Amino acid sequence: MNKHFFSDMGVMVGRSMRHISRSMDTIITVTITPIALLLLFVYVFGGAIQTGTDHYVNYLMPGILLIAVASGISYTAYRLFLDKSKGIFERFHSMPIARSTVLWGHVLTSLVSNALSVIIIIFVALIMGFRSSAGVLSWLAVAGIIALFTLALTWMAAIAGLSAKSVDGVSAFSYPLIFLPFISSAFVPTESMPWAVRAFAENQPVTSIVESIRALLSNQPVGNEIWIALAWCVGIMIVAYFFAMRVYKARR
Amino acid sequence: MQNQSIQVKGLQKSYKKLQVLKGVDFEVEKGTIFALLGSNGAGKTTVVKILSTLLKPDGGTATVNGFEVVSKSENVRKSISLTGQFAAVDEVLTGRENLIMIARLRHLEQPRQVADELLQRFGLTGAADRRASTYSGGMRRRLDIAMSLIGKPQIIFLDEPTTGLDPEARIEVWKVVKELADSGTTVFLTTQYLEEAEQLADRIAILHEGRLIASGTLEKLKKLFPPAKVEYVEKQPSLEEIFLTIINKKEETKDE
Known part of the structure; x- marks a missing residue:
């Protein structure tokens, strides 16, 4: 490892944190859609949805947070794309620095910016009546799962940002990710779905992650779901990391 | 103590089936300004990218400051600075x-x-x-070059440093480049402007369709062509000279 790894990393993270603090509008934009969905589903559709929980917002919360992350990482892809296309990468790569820090700076920044938007959304949900009986440990576990999910999607975003040919291509990749929670137990229990849809919904990553977070927030036993959720997150992260690094290094 | 900052022998590079460099050779002496002249798509940027360790050559060798660009890339990066084609700020x-x-x-x-x-x-x-x-284009380019000077690298690569700049900004960049060479830095620049090479460079190489078709000092290149004929022509001021005179007059009146 390069002996300047941590100091270079500090510079890179400092740089992209400035990008975030100077474009707070990107965080607001990321939170608008999830908050709109929250309002729509709690106050319009919620009354007609039978979930077996006391308040629908408590049921909906985990899925909304995942949607927030899925739309948040598109900015990570966008920032990477800009660095690549504006020659910033070339400048950094022709300097004697630890190369991987250029990418890691973006990844850590993605974690922080998504954490910010998740906190904003939780705050709005609290106003709407969201309550959790979870203790500190459960909340930490929730934070951990969301962080892992963010990392997994961030590395996918890195592939998109590094290999995209145009800005439009960058933003298009996150739409399917935002859509995935709709075909899961995030909005309605899977029991009401036709068998084929149900089979997909119950076996895709979002459902296990949503179920785990929901159980943690309502102080229920998490059971096996949490291991399936962690396996999905870590698995996607490793595969995406591998391909992102390949695209990143292939630029030589 | 070797006196060459850059040595390139038989350099080749292809993108898929397109052969961009077809065996390029040249040397750059320490502390001089070397201009690689060529039209768009001649392969100038590819040469710069190979020398600044961003691309690997397919064939041939290149050493920068005595270090081979592929096997000793870390040492090369410590010796150089790159100012790319677009101001990377x-x-x-x-x-x-x-x-x-x-x-x-x-x-x-x-x-x-x-x-x-x-x-x-x-x-x-x-x-x-x-x-x-x-920032304006000229300011951005100045910042870009200033960033490249940090840490006093021995060799500076400038890839089309004045493309897209207005005449004033271009002259400012020229001044900086001359100062750099005076202070002992080796400058490798690419340009598509003949005048720029003529103004700045100690040695000029012309890259055309992936090969160097001529190289040497300006005097040597001039000898390749028929001797100058003496003709009497009334010299009209160029538009550039007019532009700069007017601008300077404006500035003077502003100062008063």
């Missing part, structure tokens, strides 16, 4: 922050002081705390 950061960032990445002792000195030298002190996105 972080537009969200201010000019000062851009300079401090690079100084930190070069692990210098006093990043702030380094930044202050360069802002002064490049006439950017007044704009130091504005975001680079608000």
Whole structure:
């Protein structure tokens, strides 16, 4: 490892944190859609949805947070794309620095910016009546799962940002990710779905992650779901990391 | 003690089936300005990218400051600085922050002081705390070059440093390049402007369709062509001269 790894990393993270603090509008934009969905589903559709929980917002919360992350990482892809296309990468790569820090700076920044938007959304949900009986440990576990999910999607975003040919291509990749929670137990229990849809919904990553977070927030036993959720997150992260690094290094 | 900053032998590079460099040879002496002249798509940027370790050559060898570009890339990066074709400044950061960032990445002792000195030298002190996105093309290029000087690299690559600049900004860049060479830095620049090569370069090489078709000093290149004929022509001022005279007059009246 390069002996300047941590100091270079500090510079890179400092740089992209400035990008975030100077474009707070990107965080607001990321939170608008999830908050709109929250309002729509709690106050319009919620009354007609039978979930077996006391308040629908408590049921909906985990899925909304995942949607927030899925739309948040598109900015990570966008920032990477800009660095690549504006020659910033070339400048950094022709300097004697630890190369991987250029990418890691973006990844850590993605974690922080998504954490910010998740906190904003939780705050709005609290106003709407969201309550959790979870203790500190459960909340930490929730934070951990969301962080892992963010990392997994961030590395996918890195592939998109590094290999995209145009800005439009960058933003298009996150739409399917935002859509995935709709075909899961995030909005309605899977029991009401036709068998084929149900089979997909119950076996895709979002459902296990949503179920785990929901159980943690309502102080229920998490059971096996949490291991399936962690396996999905870590698995996607490793595969995406591998391909992102390949695209990143292939630029030589 | 070898006297060559850059040595290139039989350099080849293809992108898929397109052969961009078909065996290029040249040498650049320490402390001189070398201009690689060529039209768009001649392969100039590819040469720069190989020498600055961003691309690997398919064939041939290249050494920079005595280090082979592929096997000793880390040493090469310590000896060089690259100013790419488009000003690679972080537009969200201010000019000062851009300079401090690079100084930190070069692990210098006093990043702030380094930044202050360069802002002064490049006439950017007044704009130091504005975001680079608000800079004009010329200011951006100046900041870009200032960033490349941090850490006093021995060799500087300038890939089309004046493309897209107005005449005033271009002359400013020329001045900086001359000062650099005077202070002992080797400058490798690419350009598509004949005048730029003529003004700046100690040696010129012409790259055409992936091969060097001529190289040497300006005098040597001139000898390749038929001797100059003496004709009497009334010399009209060029539009550039008119432009600069008017601008300077304006500035003088402003100062008064």
